[in-house]
Every structure is written in C-alpha cells, then in structure tokens.
Amino acid sequence: MKKTSVRTRVLTGTVAAAALAAATVGAVSASADTAETPAVAAAAVKADTQNKNLAQTTGLTIEAATRAAQATLDAATKAGQHVSVAVVDRDGVTRVLLKGDGAGPQSPESAQRKAFTAVSWNAPTSELAKRLAQAPNLKDIPGTLFLGGGAPVQSKGAPVAGIGVAGAPSGDLDEQFAQAGVEALSK
Template sequence: MKHVKKVSRRTRVVTGGALVAAVTLGGFGAWSASATSSAPAAQAAVKADASNKNLTQSTRLTVDAASRAAQAALDAARKDNQRVSVAVVDRDGNTVVTLRGDGAGPQSYESAVKKAYTAVSWNAPTSELAKRLEQAPNLKDIPGTLFLAGGAPVSAKGAPIAGVGVAGAPSGDLDEKYAQAGVAALNK
C-alpha cells in the first residue's frame, strides 16, 4: 500500500479558494457573453431587414424538398435495379441530403456529392460540363469537382439553387437520368 502525503489545511483552503474564483469568473464570462448589448453593431443588426438595399436574399431548397429529390433519384435507380448513391447540395455546395442505396459502391458516395457540387457550381448538367474539358482541361483541377455525367442543377428564376448528384450506375448517362428524375420530382 502506498503512503499518501497529508495536505495541509492552508493548501486546501488556498486551492479551494482558487477553484471557487475560477468557477465564478467562468460563470460571469458565460453570462456576459450571452447578455444583450446596446453596442452600435448589435443595433445595426436589428435594423437589417429585407428592404435594406445592402442585403441580398437567396432561394434555398427546404430539407423536405431536398429529401424528396434524393428519394426520387434513388427510386428511379432502384426501378432499373441499379445500386447508386445520391447527394443534394445547396447553392454553396454544402451537402443537404445524401442517400446511399443498398449495395452501392464505396466510391459512389463521394462521387455523388462532387457531381452535385459541380452541377450547381456551373448551373449545368455534368455531362455538358464534361464536354467542356476538351477546350479547358484544367477545369478538372478545381477542388471538389467531378466532370462526369451524373449531376443535374436545380434552378429557380434562372439561378442555380441546388445540385443533385448520382453515382454508381454502370454509366454516367444512367446516373444523370436518375439525377434528372430527382430534379423533376421538385416540379410536381
């Protein structure tokens, strides 16, 4: 059995006091960080509204709509007995929904996301973009993109708002057919 050195009363009092001070100051810091401020920046944020000419608004798919598009693409692939992954990204390329179909290959998930990102970035189907590589081969070097058929953009008033990407079928033409089925589901 080890011998434990007894700590003096003075050391215990000093250590306890330091602990109480740290907890109190930490609590005060958390409280003050969450307190409302009357600083000019906070007041300016309150005045920002839709009629402010310094702001823009963007249209985004709801999670329900993105889920509906992804499910429609996956269902179209299942109907043809294809094992694919589907991704829907927003205008900024952030993934909103992904579905990995039963038996889809491990590479299909990342490929679907990249195809969706590529489609929304250029507001064009990735099959068309793949043809552009002939004139501009360096396009393929842009991070996060994949210039293979299987991505379809979603537009509102002519502007891209999302992308649907499908990967895993034996051809990009099939992947893109399923991605288009996902986009079509948004118009129903």
C-alpha cells in the same frame, strides 16, 4: 495584530473590485429588461431589413431536398441500379446524402462532387465534361467531378441546388436518375 503583506492587500483588493464589478454588471443586465427594450429591438429588425448590404438567397428546404433525393434513388432502384445520391445547396454544402443498398464505397463522394459541379456551373455534368476538351484545367478545381450524373436545380434560371448520382454503369444513367429528382420537385 499581525501585519498583512502588500501582496496580500493587493490580491484582496483585486478580488473585492472584481466582485463589485460582477455585481454591477448583473444589476445593469437585470434592469435592461424594460418596456423600452422591445421598441429598440423592433427598430433594429426594421433597420436590418432595409439594409442594402444584405443578400437574400433561394434554396431548397430539407424536406424538398429529401424528396428529390428519394425520387432519384427510387428511379435508380426501379432500373435495378445501386447508386448513391447527393443533394447540395447553392453553396455546394451537402443537404442530403443517400447511399443505396449495394452502392459502391466510392459512390457517396462521387455523387457529392457531381452535385457540387452541377450547381457551381448551373449545367448538367455531362455537358461540362464535354468542355474539358477546350479547358482541361477545369478538372483541377477542388471538389469537382466532370462525369455525367449531376444536374442543377434551378429557380427562375438560377441554380439553387444540385443533385448528383454515382454508381450506375454509365454517367448517362446517373444523370437520368438525377433528372428524376429534379422533376420530382416540380410536382
């Protein structure tokens, strides 16, 4: 009979131990599905809902964000303007981006930055642009654009989203179209 080396015996033992461990984990996992599990899960959910460390936020649904963006684009199209529209959530994350037919290549990014700026400061970007005279460093904040065309969407005075428009010949027109999107949410 041939003798096996120590190395071979160690490897064989390790493989056998790993197989045994895998079988044990599988058996424990399979037996975890008992009548007691739903009660434990319900208790965990109850504990989470009462946790004072959780924060709840209000935001637009994707349907509402899309409706606002389309109303904004429709207002611009009716006025004969070729724009891009962005709707961002409270954290500045883009939820909807529409690049209208004929809108310039720079307009989608500008619309996103205007929307981000409006929601970040809970103010129309035309008002924020006026603040640059007192605080010129504001323009250095990444992701912002202090030009007219951004409008915040509010719930009980708090910002929940921002609408940004870019591509019209003036920021005043861009902002007028953004306001049309905000107004569409109240209908």
